[in-house]
Structures are given as C-alpha cells and as structure tokens.
Amino acid sequence: MTTPEILAGRPTPLGASFDGDGVNFAIFSQHAQSMHLCLFDEHGIETARLVMPERDGDIWYGRVPGITPGQAYGYRASGPFSPRDGHRFNPAKLLLDPYAHRLTGHPTWNDALMGGVEAPDPRDSARFMPKGVIEDTTYDWGHHEAPRTPLEESVFYEAHVKGLTKRFPDIEHAGHFLGLASDPVLDHLTKLGVTAVELLPVQAFLNDRFLVKKGLVNYWGYQTLGFFAPEPRYLSHGRLWEFQYMVARLHSAGIEVILDVVYNHTCEGDENGPTFSFRGLDNRAYYRLHEDKRYYINDTGTGNTVNIEHPMVMRMVMDSLRYWATTMGVDGFRFDLCSTLGRTRHGFDPNSAFFKSIRQDPVLATKKLIAEPWDIGPGGYQLGSYPTPFSEWNDQYRDGVRRFWRGDLGHVPVLADRITGSAGIFDHSGRHATSSVNLLTAHDGFTLVDVVSYNEKHNEANGEDNRDGHGENYSDNFGIEGPSDDAAINAARTQRRRNMLATLLLSQGTPMILAGDEIGNTQQGNNNAYAQDNEIGWLDWDAADPDFAEFTRRLISFRKSHPILRQKRFLHSIARKVDGVIDLFWWRPDGTEMTRADWTNGHLHVLCAEFRMASGTPLYAQREEAIYVAFNAGGAVELSLPVLTEGFHWVRHIDTAEPELSAEPVGTTYAMKAESVIALVEEPA
Numbered sequence: 001m002t003t004p005e006i007l008a009g010r011p012t013p014l015g016a017s018f019d020g021d022g023v024n025f026a027i028f029s030q031h032a033q034s035m036h037l038c039l040f041d042e043h044g045i046e047t048a049r050l051v052m053p054e055r056d057g058d059i060w061y062g063r064v065p066g067i068t069p070g071q072a073y074g075y076r077a078s079g080p081f082s083p084r085d086g087h088r089f090n091p092a093k094l095l096l097d098p099y100a101h102r103l104t105g106h107p108t109w110n111d112a113l114m115g116g117v118e119a120p121d122p123r124d125s126a127r128f129m130p131k132g133v134i135e136d137t138t139y140d141w142g143h144h145e146a147p148r149t150p151l152e153e154s155v156f157y158e159a160h161v162k163g164l165t166k167r168f169p170d171i172e173h174a175g176h177f178l179g180l181a182s183d184p185v186l187d188h189l190t191k192l193g194v195t196a197v198e199l200l201p202v203q204a205f206l207n208d209r210f211l212v213k214k215g216l217v218n219y220w221g222y223q224t225l226g227f228f229a230p231e232p233r234y235l236s237h238g239r240l241w242e243f244q245y246m247v248a249r250l251h252s253a254g255i256e257v258i259l260d261v262v263y264n265h266t267c268e269g270d271e272n273g274p275t276f277s278f279r280g281l282d283n284r285a286y287y288r289l290h291e292d293k294r295y296y297i298n299d300t301g302t303g304n305t306v307n308i309e310h311p312m313v314m315r316m317v318m319d320s321l322r323y324w325a326t327t328m329g330v331d332g333f334r335f336d337l338c339s340t341l342g343r344t345r346h347g348f349d350p351n352s353a354f355f356k357s358i359r360q361d362p363v364l365a366t367k368k369l370i371a372e373p374w375d376i377g378p379g380g381y382q383l384g385s386y387p388t389p390f391s392e393w394n395d396q397y398r399d400g401v402r403r404f405w406r407g408d409l410g411h412v413p414v415l416a417d418r419i420t421g422s423a424g425i426f427d428h429s430g431r432h433a434t435s436s437v438n439l440l441t442a443h444d445g446f447t448l449v450d451v452v453s454y455n456e457k458h459n460e461a462n463g464e465d466n467r468d469g470h471g472e473n474y475s476d477n478f479g480i481e482g483p484s485d486d487a488a489i490n491a492a493r494t495q496r497r498r499n500m501l502a503t504l505l506l507s508q509g510t511p512m513i514l515a516g517d518e519i520g521n522t523q524q525g526n527n528n529a530y531a532q533d534n535e536i537g538w539l540d541w542d543a544a545d546p547d548f549a550e551f552t553r554r555l556i557s558f559r560k561s562h563p564i565l566r567q568k569r570f571l572h573s574i575a576r577k578v579d580g581v582i583d584l585f586w587w588r589p590d591g592t593e594m595t596r597a598d599w600t601n602g603h604l605h606v607l608c609a610e611f612r613m614a615s616g617t618p619l620y621a622q623r624e625e626a627i628y629v630a631f632n633a634g635g636a637v638e639l640s641l642p643v644l645t646e647g648f649h650w651v652r653h654i655d656t657a658e659p660e661l662s663a664e665p666v667g668t669t670y671a672m673k674a675e676s677v678i679a680l681v682e683e684p685a
Contacts, residue, residue, distance in 0.1 A: 008054050009025065011054070014316075029060060029077055031079055032078060034051065036077075037052055037064070038126070071134040073134065084294055092124050093124075096129070096276055102133040102240055107130060107274070110128040113129070113276070132226075139329075155511050157198065159197050160199070161234050177243050177245070178246065192552060195255060201259075203259075203320075205231060206218060208267075214463045219531055223302070227316065230242075256332065264375065265302045270303035285307065299376060299380065305340060308341055309353065314353060339373060370392065371390050371391070388431055419506065421436050423570045435509075436508075440503075444530075450475070450522055451500070452493040452496045453484075454481060462532070497548065501513075501552060501555060505555040506565060511559070517552075521539050565627065570614065575615065583612045589637050589640065591640030591642065605632065607631045608639065609630075626682040628681075636672065637672050641667075649683065655673075655676065666680065
C-alpha cells in the first residue's frame with residue numbers, strides 16, 4: 001500500500017476537517033516533542049504513520065489529500081515521561097483525537113491500555129483502542145426551526161436514550177437515537193405535554209474496567225471518552241446523521257433537546273488509569289495536578305479533574321458546546337458537577353472564565369443552561385450561586401417536598417418557600433423564579449414509585465454490597481418494603497404520588513419530570529442504577545399505569561393554561577402598583593391569614609396559598625384571576641375559601657383525592673380530604 005503524503009495544511013479548525021479533496025488534521029499539545037498521525041483500514045490495521053509536519057504555537061497540523069469520510073485515524077505523541085513533572089507521553093499508546101466526530105466503538109480492556117505509572121509501558125495499545133472516524137458533518141435541516149420555548153413555559157423530561165426506548169412497544173431501533181425519533185415515542189411525549197427532553201450523556205463514554213469485570217456496563221454515561229462524538233451504542237447504522245435526524249424529529253414535535261454533558265472530568269481516572277487520549281496528548285495541560293504532579297486533584301470523585309483554566313482546554317469545551325448547539329442542533333445543556341467548572345485556584349467563582357466564556361458567547365448564551373450546582377470538592381455545594389442565564393437543579397426542592405408529604409414535623413414553612421420558587425435561595429442578582437429547576441426525582445435516586453415503596457435503598461445488583469447510592473432518600477414505604485398485594489397500601493401510595501406530582505406542577509419554578517414517573521415505573525428500590533443496562537434501568541412499558549399518565553397529562557395541561565403558576569417574578573406578598581392587590585396570601589384552613597404562631601407550629605400539616613400576578617409585573621402581562629392551592633399532609637379538613645369580588649367564584653380544577661372529577665364551581669367552603677392537593681381558579685360566575 002502506498003504511504004499517503006502529508007502536506008502543510010492549516011492550524012484551524014482543530015480536529016479532522018474534510019474539505020472535499022482531503023482532510024486537514026490539527027491537534028493541540030503544549031509539551032509534546034513530536035506528533036504522529038496514524039491511519040487505519042476497515043479491519044483496524046495501521047496502514048500509515050505520518051509525522052505532523054507543521055506546528056503553530058501548540059497546534060500540530062497537516063493535510064492529507066485524497067482521503068475521505070469513513071477513514072479511521074488516531075495519534076501518537078512523543079515527549080517526556082516524567083510523572084513528577086506532570087508528563088506522561090508514551091508513543092506506544094494510540095490516542096483518540098479529542099475533536100473526533102465519531103468513534104469506531106469502545107476500548108477493549110487490556111493491560112496494554114495502561115501508559116505506565118512510574119515508567120512508560122512499552123506495549124502497543126492500538127488493537128485495543130477505538131479509532132476516530134472522519135465525518136462529513138453537514139446535514140440538510142430543510143425548513144427546520146427549533147421550538148425556542150421560553151423557560152417559564154418549559155416542562156423538562158429527563159430521559160435515558162436506551163432506558164426510554166428499549167422496551168417501548170412497536171418501534172424500530174429500540175434503544176437508539178432513531179428509536180427516540182419514532183412516531184410512537186413522539187406521540188407519547190407530545191400527548192404528555194413536556195416541552196424538552198433532557199438526555200443523560202450521549203457523548204461517547206467508557207465502560208469502566210471494574211464494571212466489565214463484574215459483568216456490568218456504564219449505563220448512565222458519566223465517563224466521557226470523546227466530547228464531540230455521539231455514543232456509538234446509540235447509533236443504529238453508525239452514522240452521525242442519526243442524532244441530527246432525532247433532533248429534527250423532536251423539534252418538529254415542538255420538543256427541545258437538552259444534553260447532560262460532563263466536562264468536569266474524563267474517563268482516564270487517576271495516575272493508575274488508562275491512557276486513551278488527553279493523558280497521552282498533554283497530561284499537564286488537560287488535568288489539574290497536585291504540587292507533586294504525579295497525582296491528580298480529584299474534586300469530582302472520579303480520579304481526575306479537567307483543567308479548564310488552561311486556555312486550550314477551555315477552547316475545547318467551548319468548541320464542543322458550540323458544535324452540539326450548531327452542527328448537531330441541540331437547545332441546551334445540563335452541566336454535570338458544574339461547581340467544578342467554576343473552580344479557580346481560590347475556590348468556586350461565579351465570574352470564573354468558564355461562566356464568562358459562555359455568557360459572552362453569541363451562540364451559547366441563548367441556549368438553556370442548567371447547572372448541577374455541586375461537586376465533592378471543598379465548598380462545592382453552590383445552590384443559588386450561579387450567574388444568569390443559568391438555572392440550577394434544586395435538590396432542596398426535592399428533599400423539602402418529600403419530607404412534607406412523608407409527614408416530617410416543621411415542614412410547612414419549607415414547602416411554602418419551595419412552591420414559590422425557593423426565593424430564599426434564588427431571589428437575588430435579578431434572577432428569575434425559573435432559575436429553580438424543581439425536581440422530585442432524577443436518574444440519580446429513587447423513581448417516584450420507589451419513593452413511596454421503599455424505606456431503604458436496594459442496590460445489591462450493583463455488586464458493591466449495597467454501599468453505593470444515597471442513604472437519605474426521605475422516602476416512605478407505608479409499612480411494607482417493596483411491592484405489596486394490600487389494596488389499601490397501594491391506593492395510599494398512588495395518592496401520595498399524585499400529591500407529589502401535583503405539588504411539582506403547581507409550584508413556581510421550572511418543573512422536571514423523570515421519564516417513567518408518569519407511568520409508574522420502578523427500579524426495584526435501586527437508587528443508583530448507573531450500571532443497570534437491563535430491566536432495572538429500562539422503563540417497563542408493559543406495566544404502564546395509563547390512569548397516572550392521564551393524570552400527569554392533565555396537570556401539565558393545567559399548568560400551561562395558567563401563567564400565574566409559571567411566573568418569572570417572585571411572589572412576596574407585596575401589593576401590586578396597578579391595583580393594590582397583594583400578589584400572595586397564605587391562608588389558614590379557617591380562612592384567616594397565617595400568623596407567626598402558625599408558621600412556627602411544627603405540627604401543622606396543611607398549607608394554603610392564593611397566587612396572583614407578581615408585584616412588578618408589567619401592564620402587558622397582568623392577569624386578574626387568582627389560583628388557590630392547598631396541600632394537606634394530614635387528616636380531612638374543611639377549608640373556608642377567600643372571599644372574591646362580586647361576579648366571580650372559585651372553580652375546582654384539581655383534586656388529587658378524586659382525580660377523575662372535571663372542573664366545577666365550588667361554594668365558600670371546600671371539604672378537603674386527607675392526604676390530598678387541590679387547585680381552584682378564580683373565574684367569572
């Protein structure tokens with residue numbers, strides 16, 4: 001075979017760029033002494049090893065004429081192997097291009113993948129490594145238009161590509177991007193009324209060696225292998241367009257696509273881990289290292305932390321985000337362990353380079369940006385500290401609502417703050433109530449069914465003797481651990497689920513529903529199903545509860561129909577300048593206003609609120625009606641309803657104790673059943 005020639009090329013863009021008559025290759029390494037481009041045939045055999053002929057600063061580049069999309073490639077970097085100085089170069093290790101748009105697969109675990117701890121490992125890793133693949137990334141979007149749903153109108157739906165679709169009835173490509181794009185799945189999502197799917201990681205990720213040894217795999221995907229490549233296991237035909245087609249199909253249904261992205265660490269682990277890409281290209285640049293540079297700073301709990309303070313590493317993250325936002329068409333990002341991305345040498349900083357870079361970027365600043373506002377490093381819990389336009393996962397909402405409905409003492413004031421957008425956390429610096437992403441459940445933890453079915457986590461299938469996962473779930477099994485044949489217990493559990501879901505969708509803030517909660521899906525008490533690529537992690541559509549799905553649909557529809565429930569401005573019991581009407585009332589069941597004694601009564605289990613348009617709402621957005629909501633975690637109670645002006649009355653729309661009832665006017669009192677939620681709307685008589 002003739003060795004292809006390599007010409008000068010250009011240093012931008014980074015990655016492998018097909019120009020119609022060849023491919024330009026450009027890759028960053030600050031400390032390498034030489035760089036080789038390796039080409040492979042369809043059998044994974046290395047057919048050429050070409051010296052990168054040009055260097056511009058820290059960018060190595062060259063152009064190979066005549067090669068086309070489908071060509072597999074990788075790199076070998078030569079330089080010092082000096083762990084004490086932070087360098088771990090080893091040309092025996094084939095390295096993935098961090099900018100590769102597609103990968104041939106996953107690493108095959110072998111000791112040859114290890115670069116060496118104190119001395120370089122001489123074994124060639126190429127036959128155990130996936131390769132990057134040249135792709136033509138263009139896609140004909142036609143007359144495609146993204147929904148661009150305002151945050152205050154959004155209802156997020158967190159889902160796993162495979163978990164959502166693997167057991168979905170009567171679809172092709174189950175478990176893949178194309179399965180998510182199928183008519184039956186889109187029908188379910190549109191009928192439910194969600195406005196965005198928030199997908200667990202779809203960037204290429206690793207099956208950890210310790211999991212493979214136990215016969216398990218990395219199911220969730222929080223071990224990124226390639227920041228520009230879609231996960232190969234979700235591609236039916238191994239082609240990039242499958243993801244773009246999925247996005248276009250979801251957009252055509254009015255549904256946005258948000259990606260859960262992991263830029264805080266990579267899958268290479270600590271100093272004992274494998275060498276796949278970043279470690280071999282420039283360990284000292286890509287990772288944060290201790291003063292003894294043999295060791296990695298581990299604010300993420302995964303063995304390493306990405307050095308986002310390095311300008312070229314920051315550039316990679318920004319390039320990756322823009323690539324998914326433009327070429328791949330996505331609408332937003334949820335940042336895993338986002339506190340790590342805001343860390344400087346002085347600790348977390350909401351004005352760090354990462355946040356500044358995103359906020360000034362004309363593409364990224366317009367996208368939905370959601371922070372997981374913590375990591376395990378010092379001072380890592382930063383809920384409420386993020387700059388606009390970031391929203392944040394609110395775990396205090398989750399815990400407060402669960403504890404209120406479990407009957408924990410003293411949680412009426414907590415619930416009051418949660419249903420009004422957690423103002424105590426987010427109402428500062430001009431932030432909106434939508435900054436709080438309210439969740440009851442997420443991929444990490446119990447499903448909604450399991451919250452009312454288990455007192456303890458049951459993670460035995462993970463092979464860690466049930467030591468993994470959260471210990472504090474604030475759950476309640478109603479006296480029996482797990483599934484029950486007792487009709488009364490099952491009815492109480494279903495009622496509790498309705499109450500919690502109604503609380504979520506009647507709260508100010510941005511609601512997020514975990515996929516499967518609407519159909520009563522269980523993970524059998526596993527609250528850390530990260531390795532369960534099986535019936536534990538997949539949604540069981542055969543056991544779906546259609547009544548609960550219909551109830552969820554009704555709640556979402558009610559929320560969409562009433563802007564008072566989804567305001568950007570916080571409610572603070574302040575009179576509106578327009579008419580002097582107070583924007584928020586807290587009522588006792590007897591119809592009088594709450595007093596300080598009521599708020600400090602730890603045995604109180606009823607919370608009643610009257611929502612109106614927030615003080616400061618512009619004239620063009622004013623609405624006159626009110627919504628009265630009541631949350632009763634105790635026994636039956638007679639409610640005396642607020643007096644309305646002449647010509648108006650209260651109309652019941654939601655009563656979780658009788659979910660099948662249609663809207664109907666009520667009188668001046670309402671007999672509220674035990675353990676229930678109601679929502680009444682002020683309407684003309």
